[in-house]
Amino acid sequence: MEKKKNRSFIYLKKYWQLYLLLLLPMVYLLVFKYSPMSYILIAFKEYKLNMSVFEMPWAAQNGMKYFIKAFKNRDFIVALRNTISLNLLDLIAGFPAPIIFALILNEIPFKKFKKTVQTVAYMPHFLSWVIISGLCLQLFAPSSGLVNMVINNLGFDSVPFLNSPNHWVATYILTGVWQSFGWGSIIYLAAIAGISPELYEAASVDGAGRFKKMWHITLPGIRPTIVVLLIMNLGNILGSGFDRPFAMQNPLVMEVAEVLSTFVYKNGIKGLQFSLTTAVGLFQSVVCLFFLLLSNWLSRRLGERGIW
């Protein structure tokens, strides 16, 4: 006993600076991430402006009033459906894009060209969605958009890129891919750089061509990275950024464009239904957590490492 105490004392004496350093981020997390979580309670309570969250009265139906209300609300169901389908489409179209891009980029022998392409591809990542949606309007509006003007001049009718639901979904997904594939490829390029060159040399000696090397060395080499990113993406299947859908949506496509984050904004922040929308947010987080755990478990079953 005495010895153990002594050991940890020596340990702390040796490393106390590190723990002191750790204290700061921990305080940050506690103050800004954990203590606000007590307000999750308002999902189960009647929200009052002038009371602390612990004093507010409980909501009806054993505190579940707002969950029941949400699931009875057609708009919520539509937003839920849209969130899932837009995220799935994003995953299908957006997840392979950076991998393919990284593989192609890796095969380019001209250093300068490679760097230029890389830099250009990163750029859209730094544009805010408000700007991108402005660009979309300038390019794709039915009568004044540049692309549609070209199409009109070629003698065809305007394509409703932004004003018909199906076209809008395609525009939404593809602008998303365009905005993020360059940036997303960085992490894969880093993983590729970590693959031992000896493997490639050995494969060349064995007579493997470019595609064989890609398939049998590069891809397996970055597989752990792919899996980790896939897990994180799946964990976010019900999450949604706010700025992208909000900036891109317009009244004609609301039936496919309303997602949970914009639903929460409209009903919670603008409509002052804080309890209802906290319930929605809580539901969203719980489902996300479930997906995260599920995909992590799956990947471990399949022999990968998972994220913890």
Add this chain to the structure above:
Amino acid sequence: MKKKALTSMLVLAMAATTLGSVAHAEELVDGKFAETKHITVEIYDRGNDGGTDPTNNMYTDYIKQGMLEQYNVEVEFVAVPRWTEVDQINNLLAAGDAPDICLTYDYPTILQYANMGGVLDLSSYVEDYKDQLPNLWAWLGDANINYDKDPVEGTLWAIEGKRANIRRINTFVRQDWLDALGLETPTTLEEFEAVLVAFKDNAEALLGDDADKMVPFSTSYDIGWRAANLIESFLDANMTDKEFYVNGFDDRKFTENGTKEAIRVLNKWYNDGLIWKDFPLYGSGDTTEDDMIKSGYVGAFIHTWDYPYQPGVAITTTLHEIVGENADYVAIDCFKNNADKYAKYSYSSAGDRKIFFPTTNDEPLASLLYLDWISDPAHIEYLQLGDEGVTHTKLEDGSYAVMAAEAPAIMNSGQNIDMTITCNGLHLSDDEITVKSMANNYAGSDPEIVICAMTACLNDSIMQKAVNVGAIEAEAGVGNALSEKRDIVFDKAVVASVEEFDSVWDAGMEDYLNAGGQDIMDERLAKWEATFGDADMLP
């Protein structure tokens, strides 16, 4: 030692705040507070080009100085962006930082705040301090002060500001285009449509190389406002007060009988290529459409009664620069209802901005005195006119004409309506001078054209009657979501193909009603019947 000093200071500060809140029914000494009070007041920030700091300019100084001298009250203004005011006030209230005097146009929002315990009940204050508030009572009267008083509970969450000017919406057409094509001013719906067709057919003659930019009729995503004259002309002239009230939650007349047929007309125009194709894509506050109008591509539109003349929007002045001095939008009357009248709704003199005090307001008396001060006719007159030779000149007939003002004297809102919160619209001590001056009030526009707009929007106009049967609970919290749904249905119905119009409209209406619209109408009906029995009309 230092620590001790700090502690005692904290204790003192705490004691002071406690004492302050206890000494609630404080009396004025010679109409003045013995010690200086501090209040904060919401003011809209319109972010207009070349405007002044909304919280600190010549006019705020005038108010601050006046309040300090007269009541020993220090006034601090808190800027709130005009176009996102409700969101902003939500945040401020939730954070406990809301100004002592708040205002908004939306009563259900205030009711929602009140249900959350965030609003001060004013019913006792306005009565108890009646003697100290002569100007407020004289200007607003019982009608506006107690307009929102709950008939059952007796609570009063907000005081209604008064509209000095009840003009609402006009239809505008490019007079120079009518002249160029040798067309008469349209006086019926059919003639109006013929004019739009003529604009479209003669685009080359009117716009030359820009012919493809021609928009005969422009509108925005907010169809209910931007086609209001058309919609209101389709409503039954004999609609009962009861029917109007039951449908009255939506101020764009969405659920009224007749609206659908009005939108059908727009749908036809859209499919005939008479309406701007991209209108639903641009949201609130976007200036794309204004720029089109200013560039001279737009033949006609429906909007706020003085929209093309408002100096802040600068349509007429820009049009004169780009197109020519004779390019003008003139107000016309061409939508008749089934009683052969150019029926259109004006504002009622109440129902404008609603002023409320959040529960964090520790100075209700000082705040009410502020409202009283701002309702003093002399103060209203100064804030609306400014200084002679700087913001206005006095004409021979005694009326006032606005001048283009320089930096510190620029008014951020027309006639400083953002500051005269109890009064919206020009209100001078003399009524006749008020009317004459209004026409002079639009720098860059011909007063005759403005007078034409002033007359047109009151021609056969109907003033909405006030109905108070108590709070409608179903309205709380759904206003924003429902108006957004309404806009979606309007927009989708206008752009639908002619064959699909009925199905799009009916599906959208069903969705609107299911999302809470029906609950509101049911509750309104029930409360009407509880108050007025079988009566169809207000007593």
